[in-house]
């Protein structure tokens with residue numbers, strides 16, 4: 001059943017393209033897209049992930065926390081707005097291909113890739129991402145690939161930076177792998193915004209085990225706020 005990402009889709013940057021440049025909405029416009037929301041329990045979720053999810057959904061009841069929906073595709077409209085706002089040159093991918101393109105972390109079959117749900121605390125200004133790494137994310141036998149962990153860190157820190165600063169792109173990630181994370185285990189990512197300097201947003205996080213006894217990975221990221229009219233390519 002298609003669930004709409006719309007109702008709770010986080011504010012998305014929508015650049016209202018106009019000839020000769022694009023006016024960037026100063027904040028955000030909500031865009032109604034009807035897509036499957038992947039950040040909801042599925043049969044492939046483990047008991048641990050489901051329990052954590054339920055705990056955070058309870059925290060959302062008083063409005064202090066909010067679950068961030070997560071869809072797998074960009075709409076053609078969003079593709080047009082984004083490329084018009086920030087890319088002057090022609091880019092290889094064509095509009096008609098966008099409907100087949102998928103958000104990388106959401107491009108695996110259920111349970112085999114990244115199963116995750118993010119929650120945003122408005123008061124504490126931080127994201128908690130609950131995730132389970134599936135069988136197709138293997139690195140060394142029986143453990144998650146480091147690149148898979150970087151992908152999740154990039155996405156989680158990027159989402160935090162986006163919530164804090166609008167349209168951003170990753171300029172730098174620094175990752176320390178402290179302990180190998182077993183395949184199919186559940187991890188919890190906690191983010192924090194360390195500082196903002198002009199267009200630079202510095203965010204950091206760690207990935208812990210559910211019992212908080214093991215820190216698997218630590219990461220920092222520098223995200224740059226995109227400037228309207230300043231095309232990237």
Ligand SMILES: CCCCCCCCCCCCCCCC(=O)SCCNC(=O)CCNC(=O)[C@H](O)C(C)(C)COP(=O)(O)OP(=O)(O)OC[C@H]1O[C@@H](n2cnc3c(N)ncnc32)[C@H](O)[C@@H]1OP(=O)(O)O
Pocket residue numbers: 012070071072073074103154155156158159162168169170171172198199200222224226227230232
């Ligand atoms: C799908 C369904 C719906 C989804 C709904 C959305 C929800 C889901 C959210 C997902 C969240 C995204 C998660 C993926 C995010 C990526 O993975 S983005 C892809 C990877 N990143 C890239 O491709 C970026 C490539 N780099 C660039 O385009 C450009 O270098 C940048 C980053 C835009 C910056 O270029 P620029 O705008 O020209 O800015 P520039 O003047 O070079 O630098 C600005 C400042 O940053 C500094 N700086 C720049 N780079 C660096 C660096 N590497 N180190 C240190 N300082 C730096 C500069 O020194 C300068 O500092 P100041 O002089 O101001 O002090």
